[in-house]
Amino acid sequence: MNLGNLALRAIPGAWILNSGIGKLGMDNGTAGYLKGMAASGIPALGDLSDEQFKKFIVGGEIAVGSALLLPFVPNRLAGLALGGFAAGMLSMYFKNDEMTESDGIRPTQDGVPMAKDMWLAAIALGLVFGRGKKSN
Structure with a gap:
């Protein structure tokens, strides 16, 4: 892993993992509020308790953050996980007129x-479509 890939993975990975860990003690009222926001972008989430x-959300954030931080997870796989996460976040952004x-x-x-989650989508694209090591 080169320094560029390390930065693309470690910084958002640590941020997302910390966010997931921070939600471990979340009460149901907070979860309900977040679910309402999430359902505006992904309506099927509204069907969950x-x-x-x-x-x-806790499992997803911990999984995505961990995938980015673990060096044995290939860049493309980590990028796909981050891309799915970013797409969910951006769907809430684009589907809310306010x-x-x-x-x-x-x-x-x-x-x-x-809107800042557009950067996560760009990082995901870089990881998925970036050049890997050339074989000798």
Whole structure:
């Protein structure tokens, strides 16, 4: 793993893993609020109970963060995991009118925290489509 790939994986990996660990003690009220936000982008998540959603989000964040941090996970696989995570986050951003300006792309003040997840999508693309080591 080169220094560039290390940065692309370690920084978002540590951030996402920490987020998942931080949600371990989340109460059902908070889980319900987050589920409502998530369901705006991925409607099927609204069918989960608050407890099921909590397990889903905590497990997902810990799994994605760990995949990025573990050096034996190939870049493409880690990038696909991050890409799925970023796609879910961006679906909430693009499907909530209050998060984007009238053009549907630029963030409003409320949308800025979600718009930052575009960087995660770019990192995922770099990991999936980046060049691997050349064999000799």
